[in-house]
Amino acid sequence: MNIKEHSIEELQKLAEEIREKILLTVSHNGGHLSSTMGATDLIIAMHRVFDVTKDPFIFDVSHQAYAHKLLTDRWDSFDTLRTFGGISGYTKPKESQYDYYVAGHSSTSISLAVGAAKAIALKGEDRIPVAFIGDGSMSAGMVYEALNELGDRKYPVVIILNDNEMSIAKPIGAISKLLSQTMAGSFYQKFKQKVEKALDHLPEGATYMAKRFEESFKLITPGIMFEEMGIEYIGPVDGHNIEALIETFEVAKKLKKPVIVHAQTTKGKGYEIAEGTKEHWHGVGAFDLETGKASKKSSAKSATQIYSETLVEMADNDEKIVGVTAAMPSGTGLSAAMEKYPKRFWDVAIAEQHAVTSMGPLAKEGFKPFCTIYSTFLQRGYDQVIHDICLMDLGVAFAIDRAGIVGEDGETHQGTFDVSYLRAIPNMTLLAPYNESSMKAAMAFAKEYERPCAFRYPRGTFLAPDSSCEPYELGKSVMLQEGDELLFIGYGNGVGRALLTAEMMEEKAGILDLRFVKPLDTQMLSALSSKYKKWYVFSDSAAKGGVGSALLEFLSQENISDISLTTFEYDDAFITHGSTKLVEESLGLLPEQLAARINQDLRTDR
Ligand SMILES: Cc1ncc(C[n+]2csc(CCOP(=O)(O)OP(=O)(O)O)c2C)c(N)n1
Ligand SMILES: CC(=O)[C@@H](O)[C@H](O)COP(=O)(O)O
Ligand SMILES: [Mg+2]
Incomplete structure (x- = not known):
């Protein structure tokens, strides 16, 4: 136009x-x-x-x-x-x-x-x-x-x-305060113009004094920082x-x-x-223009809500629990803990690097930090995770929200890379829950664990309904269901995808809740490799360096060569925007598509 x-x-x-x-x-x-x-x-x-x-x-x-x-x-x-x-x-x-x-x-x-x-x-x-x-x-x-x-x-x-x-929320910090010094600013603008006019007519010595005078006024305006x-x-x-x-x-x-x-x-x-x-x-779903009311309201509890409530409960019982968000207090659900314990939970503004690094000394001093950041934004703090947390081997727990496909935000925001980028870091432990009880159990593990760990969970609700859940034990997986020949290995929300897929199978599949992708439960995997010869991996993560990769590394290290492994993770491409369901459908990752694919493979094999 x-x-x-x-x-x-x-x-x-x-x-x-x-x-x-x-x-x-x-x-x-x-x-x-x-x-x-x-x-x-x-x-x-x-x-x-x-x-x-x-x-x-x-x-x-x-x-x-x-x-x-x-x-x-x-x-x-x-x-x-x-x-x-x-x-x-x-x-x-x-x-x-x-x-x-x-x-x-x-x-x-x-x-x-x-x-x-x-x-x-x-x-x-x-x-x-x-x-x-x-x-x-x-x-x-x-x-x-x-x-x-x-x-x-x-x-x-x-x-x-x-x-x-x-x-998104109230802006935080000294820069924000400086920018809002606008009363002084508008006064200063008029004043500055007058001073500049006067300066044009003054001899040199007087100019110096006037400049000093002007500068002392600048100290209270947003301009000072930029002009300096x-x-x-x-x-x-x-x-x-x-x-x-x-x-x-x-x-x-x-x-x-x-x-x-x-x-x-x-x-x-x-x-x-x-x-x-x-x-x-700031960011809304569909709404009624007249009233501003949301068109759809979900009644199911989101993973973020479960995290938020559990964190407050844990903070109620343990004053060593602290936490941070980088400008996403409501998005991450940290806002509830921030309201109740403003001295122990902080929004540090858009500053993921600082958020990560600043939690290191808290862990060193005996506190238990929950560093709560979306998968996509933690990419910004990657060096800090390596250099300031893992190299020091500190007990910071990374709560990684928005793991997997996030829907309408698309390419820039998909939470696809965290498993790959965190798995490579020495001293890091990676775990994932798949429903409400397992989220609570994973958080209980993270609270007690004295080394770096990260647990991931999806945007919105978990795919799996709630169920009873054993406590998390370092590097231990849990067999949810025995099967005949097929083994479905789920990680995080992938467990829910595996359970849904299994319901549509022509053959009964064994289902393993992997729980930890680092360290792997090598004992369990070795045992399962004798019985199950077809492994299917379900995880909402990039395939390169992801959960399937970790399992292939294990099979190779153990010289196990009679297993065929297929991973249902994301291909090596940026993933577009749209409703999560349509995006997953385009990638062939809906449970009904996966079941059809596996059933077809089995028929071809016979
Ligand atoms: C690295 C990073 N962290 C967090 C976010 C999430 N985020 C998106 S917009 C936004 C607020 C930006 O505020 P501002 O620049 O003032 O824009 P406004 O929405 O007020 O126009 C935040 C925190 C992001 N996009 N990128
Ligand atoms: C622009 C931006 O980065 C955020 O507003 C983001 O869209 C929030 O996403 P959620 O809706 O998942 O909190
Ligand atoms: Mg703004």
């Missing part, structure tokens, strides 16, 4: 139309509502001033970029948002030439802008990278690694800081005043230097029910 010739009134009308379209679509499909509603005016002004056909538009996380999608080539396909086969909820160059980069994990945009600026400079082109980042995403270390270089090398980059005074790092700061500006935004962006563009435009917006702008600091509206 070419908006270069639009009047301000036409742009304002367009903003309304875009918000209506977003509202209607998200109320049907679910999605990131409040971020994107609040960012709409900024994105319109961005498209007006910069040239999306040549300037890299780099959205941080990119959950707020729906208006960008609508302004480029996705108005007609927008109703497929986040559905299987439809458009992604995030920017994705494979989807559109106007999406410069993939995003989904936060705080990468300024690094990307610096990289783009280097390429542009090397190519001698007249283009300018524009990074669009939210206040919540300003907490992560990557931002400051990039600003550190940018402020020194001075590439022309415009950073639009969309400050809605919210992360060598990055121009403009703001705060009203992020819903399209006319003012266009003027400001024009100024920023002409500076040909690194510049931050600090814009204040209201999260949820345009949908009153969602406006302001209402965490719920």
Whole structure:
């Protein structure tokens, strides 16, 4: 859509139309509502001033970029948002030439802008990278690694800081406090302009004094930090005043230097029910537009809820239990423990690396940390798991939520890699529960275990219903059902998939709840290898380096060569978005598909 010739009134009308379209679509499909509603005016002004056909538009996380999608080539396909086969909820160059980069994990945009600026400079082109980042995403270390270089090398980059005074939850930390010093900021802006005018007319000696005076005022503004790092700061500006935004962006563009435009917006702008600091509206399922009520409510307890309740119970009985989340208090369920024990459970903002490392000394000092992070976001803290926890052999328990396919968030968020990336680390123990009782038992094990361990569980509910459960014992698996020739080995939610598949089999399968993928129950596996010659592995994890790999390593080490092993894990490819069921169906992983496949194999064998 070419908006270069639009009047301000036409742009304002367009903003309304875009918000209506977003509202209607998200109320049907679910999605990131409040971020994107609040960012709409900024994105319109961005498209007006910069040239999306040549300037890299780099959205941080990119959950707020729906208006960008609508302004480029996705108005007609927008109703497929986040559905299987439809458009992604995030920017994705494979989807559109106007999406410069993939995003989904936060705080990468300024690094990307610096990289783009280097390429542009090397190519001698007249283009300018524009990074669009939210206040919540300003907490992560990557931002400051990039600003550190940018402020020194001075590439022309415009950073639009969309400050809605919210992360998903309440933003945490000193940076967030600094950004919200806006009363002083607006006063300071007027004051600064006056001082600068006066300085033009003063002799040299007086300029020094006036500069000192000005700097003492800067100490109370958000600009100080950026300006001292060598990055121009403009703001705060009203992020819903399209006319003012266009003027400001024009100024920023002409500076040909690194510049931050600090814009204040209201999260949820345009949908009153969602406006302001209402965490719920960050990411929602389908809802009724009139009332704002969710269309579907699940009654079954999610794995996260079980974790959350169990953690509080454990914390009630043991004051050594502590825990951390990196900006996902409600998503991980840590919020319940944080409310009850605010001194022992912390949200450290988007800062997975810090979350992991900071739990090390707590373990060293005799506390029991539960480091509660989604599988996908723990990737950010990988070196810290190795260097700061496992090398020290400390008793930190990693509670890995959103393990497996997460559904509509798709490629950037799938929790597929944790088994592979954690299994390689010395001193690490890996276990997984498959229903409510086993989750409690796994957590009880993790609480007592004095070395690093990680347990994983899925988004939403476990596939298996609850059942009685023996306590977890290091490296011990449990046989759930004996069979004839086939052995189904389940890990975590894979046990539920194995149980469901077994119900549809023409032959009775033995079912093993593996419990630990590291260390493996070698005794049990050796014994089972004499009776069962066909092994099928069920685990919601990447096949490369996953559970099947671990079992093949075992068979090879033991020189057991008469077993055929098939693993139902994920192939070596990024997995698309859509409802979990449709995505799993596309991968052939629904129990009925697996049963049909195994039954067919058996028939062919005979
Ligand atoms: C590395 C990483 N950790 C956590 C998240 C989860 N997450 C997505 S958006 C978000 C809040 C971002 O806040 P902000 O940048 O202010 O954007 P807003 O939603 O307020 O527009 C969080 C914590 C993520 N995407 N990436
Ligand atoms: C944008 C982002 O990273 C989060 O908002 C994410 O979508 C949350 O996912 P859950 O809905 O699984 O908590
Ligand atoms: Mg924000």
